[in-house]
Amino acid sequence: MAENIREHLRRLLSVPPGKGKPVFLFWLYFFLVITSYYLIKPVRDGLFLEHLGSGMLPWFYLLNTGLGLLVVCLYNQVRRRIRAVPFIQTIGCALILVFFGFRFLFGTFPALAASLFHSWASVYNLVVVLMFWSFADDFFSLDEGKRFFGFIGTGGVLGGVVGGWLAGLLAEILGSANLLIVSSGVLFLGLVVVQILGMAVPSRRGKGLADDQEGEQLGSGFGFASLYRSPYLRLIAVVVTLTMLCTTLLNLQFNRGVELAGFNGDELTSFFGSFYAWMNASALGLQVLVVGPVNRRFGPLPGLAVLPLICFGVFADGLFAASFSVLVLGYGAALSVLYSLNQSSRELLFIPLGIEEKYRAKAFIDVVFFRLGDSLAALAQLLLVSTALFGAAVLQVLGILVSLGWLITLRVLQRQTS
Structure with a gap:
């Protein structure tokens, strides 16, 4: 058997x-x-x-x-x-x-x-x-x-x-x-x-020393140079930054919602464990059943547009209703799509590139601009909310605006791809 x-x-x-x-x-x-x-x-x-x-x-x-x-x-x-x-x-x-x-x-x-x-x-x-x-x-x-x-x-x-x-x-x-x-x-x-x-x-x-030296020459400096020369790569970098900015803003609000929900001690760990289990199970289902057919039929851009639409909906609910259930379900859906449909569709954007751009510029974007999005979200939280200059609702408005800007960037990228 x-x-x-x-x-x-x-x-x-x-x-x-x-x-x-x-x-x-x-x-x-x-x-x-x-x-x-x-x-x-x-x-x-x-x-x-x-x-x-x-x-x-x-x-x-x-x-x-x-x-x-x-x-x-x-x-x-x-x-x-x-x-x-x-x-x-x-x-x-x-x-x-x-x-x-x-x-x-x-x-x-x-x-x-x-x-x-x-x-x-x-x-x-x-x-x-x-x-x-x-x-x-x-x-x-x-x-x-x-x-x-x-x-x-x-x-x-x-x-x-x-x-x-x-x-x-x-x-x-x-x-x-x-x-x-x-x-x-x-x-x-x-x-x-x-x-x-x-x-x-x-x-x-x-690999010998020559290969390592070549790798060093084609490292982060090459990635930055490729990014500087290519409008297409710059758009991908913007998309990656907006992706992490928006999802990290959601993460901050999700953690705040969990904190206010009244869990104590080991209950918090148990809640997060169950949440991540269901999120990954959903991502696996999307990867097996949805990603292939969507990418084959529509290409990468429609798959990339799903995540900003989810984020827009969650931020809009937070602005007008602020339901904890919607926040949990929305953030879980966002992570499931991020780790399946969004990630697979984003990888397809690099296929038309040359081999050096594909591997060196991609590595540069994945490391630097992923972290840049996280940092911008953290700075937004610190400057807009933690300093008491604005109320917490300003992050909902910022999330809505970032989601819309994200969709516009994808539209521009679609024209570049065409």
Whole structure:
């Protein structure tokens, strides 16, 4: 029976002989690291609201932006000098030790632990995802990546479902802080899979110094130069910035709504875990049932327009009705679309580009302009609301205006694409 299932999947994915095992192992590795992250993400959000409150979130978003850029720079410098498997296992073991350190800190200095853990969890997500995709890029060729990465990516979405579900189930049984130990165990299983990959399917990585030097020459400087020369790339950068600006504004309002809903302690972690489980399940359903048909029939632009329309509706409700149920459902729908239809449609925008623009400029946009959108949302919250210059309703108005500007930018981009 199991052999028949493997054979069916191999034919469905057009996996050549000898590639089925590494494809499955990479899928399993991605599933485990994302499960690990979604076990701690509800802990991060719940304990932060409990001990520091939603009003402190904008400051930490700004801090996390700086930390994220620093981590990416350090990662790129170190990763080129060490083979994939030893690098992943060394960093993974260090991350597990940090889990245990935070578990001790939550038992002694919970407020301090909540503040430090918020930034560390963001760095953790960035590092484990970077390690996974750099390892996968090392092993698979470009053609193999096009064929297998879609399937492998479903492991991450399913990991979000399972991790969120486990957090929602176990938070009130084990306590929020003990989920860190559960997460470290799941991460350890991921390191076991990496070891199996290292023994069974050695990396293709054999690049010499010349390749690394070429990569440095085509790094962030090349990405900025491509952006400067290309109106098309500049429009994509604006779309990415508006995407993160709008969804982060929604995130700030969502956290404020959860804070006012009256959850206490482990109930917060349980709520966030269940929310992320349902959100990822919806994203998986959209990815399987909707993304392919929409992109094949209509191209990328209609798929990109769905998210700003959802954001517009949620902000409009917040301005006139301010229903917590609409906020939860709307933010969940926005994240589901962001991680499925929006992301897949956005990737299609890079297909017409040359190979250098596609990979260097895209990396520059994904790192810099994603973080720029987060930072602008945090600054808007701090300047417009936290300083008491305006009421909270001004963020609803700003969200509506940003959503409309986002739709207009997509219309201009559609003309460029045509």
